[in-house]
Amino acid sequence: MKIGEDPWAGYNSLVSSGTLARDTAQELAVDKLQILHRKLAGYNLEKPLFSWRSLFSFRSKNKEAYPKGLYIFGSVGRGKSMLMDLFFDGVNVKRKRRIHFHKFMQEAHEAIHSWRNKNKNGKGGEPIGPTAKLLAEKNALLCFDEFEVRDIADAMIVARLFTAMMELGVVVVATSNRHPNDLYKDGLQRDRFTPFIDLIKDRMEVMQLTDGLDYRLDRLKEMEAYIYPCNPNSNKTLDKIFSELTDGHSSSSESFEFKGREIFIPKACDGVAMFSFDDLCRKPLAAADFLAIADRYRSIIISDVPVLEDSQRDIARRFMVLVDALYDAKRHVVFSAAAQPTELYSGHDWSFEFDRTVSRLMEMQSIEYIKEARDKDK
DSSP states (O other): OOTTOOHHHHHHHHHHTTSOOOOHHHHHHHHHHHHHHHHTTTOOOSSOOOOGGGGGSSSOSOTTTSOOEEEEEEOTTSSHHHHHHHHHHHOOOSSEEEEEHHHHHHHHHHHHHHHHHHTTTSOSOOSHHHHHHHHHHHOSEEEEESOOOOOHHHHHHHHHHHHHHHHTTOEEEEEESSOGGGTTTTOTTGGGTHHHHHHHHHHEEEEEEOOOOOHHHHHHHHSOSEEOSOSHHHHHHHHHHHHHHTTTOOOEEEEEEETTEEEEEEEEETTEEEEEHHHHHSSSOOHHHHHHHHHHOSEEEEEEEOOBOGGGHHHHHHHHHHHHHHHHTTOEEEEEESSOGGGSBOOSTTHHHHHHHHHHHHHTTSHHHHHHHHHHTO
């Protein structure tokens, strides 16, 4: 889409090309995005209406001064990312940014840490205000895909940070699988997070994309889930699958803390993670680590699984634990391997135990399993 092209034009084009079928719920969301698209034409923040004292109140004082944002929630696979594409690509805002919420919060924490290092004498005041100003100077419009709050570190600052940014005029558009009331549900010290829920309802229009055709499930059914043997073509296939699962959005490495340790994700975007076999099975990771990864990502791609022998006893055992964890968590997984599942283990020590791994690798390729994984993710 070109800058200035509105969401309805893009949506109608997709319908005309046969890429989409008309969907009443999607059309209602397009209406909301169309209205915001028009309100934001040429939007900038040259003179923010802002008082530093208001940073310490959760409720915005200037909510009438700036356009309301939009929070769209609904089941997985309903086309929320596609709708965000239609809005973001065409909206005429110079300082706009589309980013995964976890990546954005990582940048916010780094900015806060940097500010504290520069103000160790304690005379600089509180870091949220300067951090919000720094972020607002870069972003007049922030768009978040798959908005989710999991980390307590994020939960403790998000209300104050976003209140401050919205006071500066930053407009936020987000898609999520959850209603705002269910964000950070059952999280530690949630009472400190609930003002953020109030902020969303106050400064963003909340709408539900009701259930209908699951476009993502239809795509998953057509994807290969187990590719062999490993070669340059299989690597290209995995890259293509990653791109399709993330709607072609840019990816990056990321990490998260689990039980005091940092788990590194080589490539991630929009709830999809990509690893090599070595990233997971030649490192000291255990079942709990694999379950933490499964809890964080809806689809996991694993490349270059080798044929395993008795000389790789520990590595083979870790691979079996990995498959068990992902299977039990009912995660959608795509593998590339040196051989088909029945020929992946050539040793004797784990031959009995590996039979279950073979069975699960076969089942994870089935339409029934893939549909169950999608249902669990909703």
